[in-house]
Amino acid sequence: MIQVKLVSKSYDSSHVIQNISFHVKKGESFGIIGPNGSGKSTLLKLCSGIEKAEGGTIQFANKEIHTYSRKHLAKWVAVLQQEALPPVGFSVREVVEMGRYPYQNWMGTEEKDPEHLIVDILEKLEIKALQNRSLEQLSGGERQRVALGKVMAQQPQILMLDEPTTYLDIGHQLQMMEYIREWQQQIGLTVISVLHDLNLAAMYCDRLLLLHEGRLVKVGTAAEIINQELISQVYGTEPTIISHPQLKVPQILLNSDRVPTTVNE
Template identity: 55%
Template structure:
């Protein structure tokens, strides 16, 4: 579904991405991980067609991302950006309904009733009882859940998430990622998520892209990618990697202090 070819991005003289090449298959969940400032969010913006590469190319279903008209692309690609929403003056239900904009005619209507779809998304994100509340009166975590519900009613084939668990406590982090995972399995969509929490990324993503210094440091399943050596090399941190007692997926325990052989 996605192919990056020698992708480079320079911003204000700083080379953020340095020749990334990879292919992402349809119907899988991919996680992008790495330290701060290595280009994770920049890469996601390029995949979404929000930004354009300095050189190289991104193909979405075989077509350069820049060739898509914005509304045409929005019919099958959705983005949940860092920071959630900025929709002051609208109620929760009105904001969630905005996810249907790419499919509406110039009068704002559709051929079918989308009310049940909106109800389903709000129920999935625990927003019942909040539907008439203005979004600017919500907490950061509540706004993030509204943002995901809005994305859900868009019914995308490709979903891009930029640090979706920001502002959420542990319970809602799991609820959000459980919802995305179930939705992905039911609909067969492709998900690409920037995540800071390596353990959450390992639990919910089928494959991980590790960025370091603007380059693709590693790409593979969590079992193939996550190791004590990689954590030391990429993050400059000591760690112990153990299998999760229920899933067997590698999980990370950080060790205090700086590792003696830090080579970053």
């Protein structure tokens, strides 16, 4: 589905991404992890075609990504960002409908009325009751769900997530990831996500790519990537790694040098 070969990118002579190659299969959930400044977001910007790579090639379905027009590309790839939507005066429904932009002609209409699709999305994400509310009046969690609705209306083949759960509490984080997983399983969507939270990454990604200072360290399953040696090498901290009792994936517990104080009885 996506083939990335020897891609590099630099800003002002500092190399942010160097010679990275990987591929993502159709229907796969692929995670990109790494410490701050390792180039995760830049790599995602290259893959979504919003910035141009300096060397190497990125292909969707065996076709170089820069040969697609912007509008055509938007039918292929949708991106859900960290700060999803600014508090503007549009209603929930209007924002979800904006996702149809790549399918509209210059008059703003489509061959097939998208009404049914829009209502479906609003119901699925439980934002139908809010549909006439303005974005300014929504909470952070609701706003992020509207952003997901807009991305769903775009009907992409590939969904890219740029730390979409950063500003959410654990309940909403999980809810967001579950909505995406359900969508993925329904239509065989390919998901590439940049995640900060290694535990979420281990839970929701089939394979992970570990980045360090712009270079690829390793690609593999969560069990292969999240181990004591690699994590301490890349993140510079010695965590305790345990297996999730239910899901059997590695989960990280952070350690501290501080000696636990005991309370005298």
